[in-house]
Amino acid sequence: MLLVSAPNAGGYAGPGWFKALAAAARETVPDARCYTLLDCGDNVGAALAAIRAEVEGVIFTGRPDVARRLADIARQHRAHFETKRPVDALDLGEDFFATREDLERRCAEFLG
Numbered sequence: 001m002l003l004v005s006a007p008n009a010g011g012y013a014g015p016g017w018f019k020a021l022a023a024a025a026r027e028t029v030p031d032a033r034c035y036t037l038l039d040c041g042d043n044v045g046a047a048l049a050a051i052r053a054e055v056e057g058v059i060f061t062g063r064p065d066v067a068r069r070l071a072d073i074a075r076q077h078r079a080h081f082e083t084k085r086p087v088d089a090l091d092l093g094e095d096f097f098a099t100r101e102d103l104e105r106r107c108a109e110f111l112g
Helices: 014-027 046-053 066-074 102-109
Strands: 002-004 037-040 058-059 080-082
Touching: 002 080, 014 037, 014 046, 037 080, 046 058, 046 066, 066 080
Parallel strands: 002 037, 037 058, 058 080
Antiparallel strands: none
């Protein structure tokens, strides 16, 4: 399973929050195989901070020349680097106030 942050979360929430979220998810379901990507949008500083904080993966959607340099830095730190958000994703952002039952139903429908 791929756990992707909200768009631009690297800039407003930071890598520490995302790493804690990923750790909590893994602790809750220890048998699940999960890979994480922190979306930093076009924020170079957020992407560098995420790489330095050793997040598993970073999404950077900024200029291609900057992306190439960041990808090289990510490789050196053994972080996965993407320049596009995954297309096939379940976004629960609009369901912030949904009931637990509704969230579980949406997840079950998405996962098939």
